[in-house]
Amino acid sequence: MLRWTIIFIILALVAGVLGFGGIAAGAAGIAKVLFFIFIVLFILSLIRGKKV
Structure with missing residues (x-):
């Protein structure tokens, strides 16, 4: 998705x-x-990836 952002910029x-x-x-x-x-999505993946 970041690739598409860069392409549109x-x-x-x-x-x-x-x-x-x-x-x-x-x-x-x-x-x-x-x-x-x-x-x-990046922040959600960081939160879900943490094992507390």
């Missing part, structure tokens, strides 16, 4: 440089959502 940067504002905003929004989902 790169897509947003390239689209922004080329002047496609709508596409850049959409790709950045998708990257942001995927990043937060990744963080939540």
Whole structure:
């Protein structure tokens, strides 16, 4: 999932440089959502993986 986040960030940067504002905003929004989902899943896996 982190790979998809990086891909959408790169897509947003390239689209922004080329002047496609709508596409850049959409790709950045998708990257942001995927990043937060990744963080939540990562924290949950850390919590569930701990053996207390």
